[in-house]
Amino acid sequence: MSEEKNVSAAEKMLGDFAPRLLGYTDNVLFGDVWEGKELSRRERSLITVAALVAGEHSNQLKFHLNYAKEHGLTEAELVEVITHLAFYVGWPKAMTAIMIAKEAFEQEK
Structure with missing residues (x-):
């Protein structure tokens, strides 16, 4: 076999x-x-999501949001990361990211 x-x-x-x-x-x-x-996988996921939001790499973001959840980050924590980043990387990038997160999290339910 x-x-x-x-x-x-x-x-x-x-x-x-x-x-x-x-x-x-x-x-x-x-x-x-x-x-x-x-670094833990949780920390790596947090860093990766932040980098993807900052770089506006939306094609990779959905995968890494779900991957972050597999590594222990909650949806609430990921929403907070994106909200926090709005002030450092720009509102449009955060709004794009939050819409991707919303879609990704709704598909999981």
């Missing part, structure tokens, strides 16, 4: 189209970087 391979989200999206980028994503970013011992 053959073992089913655990397929990452990146692999589902990229398949054979960009194998090197896929390797970096799965092995370096979500392997080595996310597994560092200096």
Whole structure:
């Protein structure tokens, strides 16, 4: 009997189209970087969400909001992060992010 391979989200999206980028994503970013011992996964998620909001990287934000919840952050904490960031990175970026969060959290229910 053959073992089913655990397929990452990146692999589902990229398949054979960009194998090197896929390797970096799965092995370096979500392997080595996310597994560092200096910060918890919860802390890494908080930092990542903040960076994505600040950089207005809305295509990645929905995934990382849900990933943050898997790492122990609550919806209320994530809403507060976005609210706090409105004053540091700009209102439009925060409003875009909060709409993405609202949609992501509603889909979970």
